[in-house]
Amino acid sequence: METINYQNFRIEAENICVDYNGKVALYDANLRLKPGQICGLVGMNGAGKTTFFNALTGFVNISKGKIRINGESVRSAQKDQTIAYVPQNEGIDSQFPISVWDVVMMGRYGSMNIFRCPRESDIQAVKDAIERVDLTDHFSTPIGNLSGGQRKRTFLARAIAQRASILLLDEPFSGVDIRTEKLISELFIQFKNEGKTILLSTHDMIHVREFCDLVLLINKTVVAYGETSEVFTPENITTTFGGISPDFLFGPES
């Protein structure tokens, strides 16, 4: 067997299993991603996409297997702010009384002191991040007054401000406008050139072909994994979606 040099991989998940009170959500899942790779995570609702994300961020504990982030444990990845998670729009309380600035500043919390007092460098990082997602007119706008796309960009800015080397994005393209979609795709290219690693879940097959170097098809476990051009075949997709043909599933949209 080849010896794995962990330094080569940003994400290294080996045979991971997650169960919630005895109910298996994910089993024997493997994933290896290098710097600069963009990987699509595709599966049905309840196939374990969010669970996979949760395992990588340490939000849930794995019952079996091993996860290495930049060759280190998940715990030290948390301490180093290595991973940024960009939630689905539905996953956050949009009525929370908080401004764009406050949300993006949360990306800096992990590296601040216990009172979370922003230093000059934190303020600069937040400013830069908000500029990169083109929300400079909305510094103090409450997130409840933003459009879906603007809200998505706010959370992307938080990930940028965090200066994470790994980005996990849950449905980054759902419910966003054309402008946001274009901006996100431009950011992806920049992130790739910066050597960041991106894992994104999506329902949209076109986005997978467009952005993802690799694709991970899951249905409680890995159905197929590899280069998008090789793995993203109608047969594999059909298997992933429990025997239902993708044309039927995605016909109208794609």
Next chain:
Amino acid sequence: MEIFSFLTLDSFIRDPLTHDFMRKALLMSSLVAAVCGFLSSYLTLKGWALMGDAVSHSVMPGVVVAYALGLPFSLGAFIFGVGSVALIGFIKQKSRVKEDTVIGLVFTGFFALGIVLVSKIKSNIDLHSILFGSPLGISLSDVKQTIFISLLVVILLSIFRKDLMLYCFDPRHAKTVGINVFFLHYLLLTCLSLAAVVGLQSVGIILVVAMLITPGATAYLLTDKFDNMTIISVLSAIISSLIGIYISFWFDLETGGSIVLAQTFIFLFAFLFAPRYGIFKLKKFFAGYK
């Protein structure tokens, strides 16, 4: 209503202040209101109203046992408050019963235990003052305890203000950047138990949940900024306490009930007239005249 015939606003406010017990009641209730109001913004945003109700009722047997054993009542209340939450979590995990059912089941059980204990332990426990509060008859040792607990909660909330906000808003992000979510969860629960303990002196066990949710709900209707929400919540809680105590003094009404009613009226006012989120959107109304 002959009261108004000889009362000026000045004496309406000043006369009660000549009584020592009224000065004490006004001060202590304001302190308690400030603590509960501070915590209230977090509980409203976290969606912990039912949890607040559960914890505040569950402290009942703790208070009774502590009184009977001559221990500080806050200690007993704290143990039972946190214990009830642990029990709720345990039953939820080990059975198929839904969470809101488990919460309702556990806290009524604890509450019933408290009532049974009061009837069995024939001591100087005044059931009425536990159930309905007695801000006018607060003892010196209670004053010391209340001040101590209130300061403790305010200091804890102040230190972890931003972390708790993040925890309520996006616990997943908190965890991802290495913030101890487990600690924050129990910190919030601890503050909830402690606030319930001090709050029950003001308005009693049955109504203390109002102190923990109404000011936050009122503030939520009035602002889109978290810091402002905390300030409005604290202020509305203090003002309600003062109004409630004055009204109860002049009209000889139950004090706890008056305080909570004052809070409810302030909430209704915000509900109807809040600039952006009220039924009658005053902001739009006035904008129409420009």
